[in-house]
Amino acid sequence: GAVVSQHPSWVICKSGTSVKIECRSLDFQATTMFWYRQFPKQSLMLMATSNEGSKATYEQGVEKDKFLINHASLTLSTLTVTSAHPEDSSFYICSARSIGQYNEQFFGPGTRLTVL
């Protein structure tokens, strides 16, 4: 149980285009989903927290107009990188949290974005 999927697993796009990444909790309801960014050989950096049905909360330094997050249902959150540039190339990881005793996060496999 507690599987989180991401789609696509990798994407290559041209500079200036927008890319949408989906994060789904497959077998549980996730009231909260998190989006992280991981640069090569670095740790994860929390970008934003999204709660179903409400606006996402962005971490300091993360542009909300650049990284659009939609948490439309209890099993789906999307991250749209708008007008992507090469510096947006990174590994994007989502996680979902179920209602549990220790607030465990279940991570998706990640999406590698390369912007040419």
Next chain:
Amino acid sequence: GEDVEQSLFLSVREGDSSVINCTYTDSSSTYLYWYKQEPGAGLQLLTYIFSNMDMKQDQRLTVLLNKKDKHLSLRIADTQTGDSAIYFCAENFVFGPGTRLSVLP
């Protein structure tokens, strides 16, 4: 702000014990976590410890927490080649840089 530090690399021989250390700054954390990231795979929660505990054992894994020193460690007994991965210590949503564990035959 919150900060989590780890050593970046650790090499051990197969069958030996591995100890990965972590220090953190936020004393209000309720839980502290250890995650494993294998090449090309997502993060997997290995274990966690509640902040009022000193130790937690889960099969080959032992977590030690020293709240006074804000020090967390993960011990892997009888380390196997399949344990080669990057191990992240985390408090809430702040992750350490990860320790790359290499297991030598």
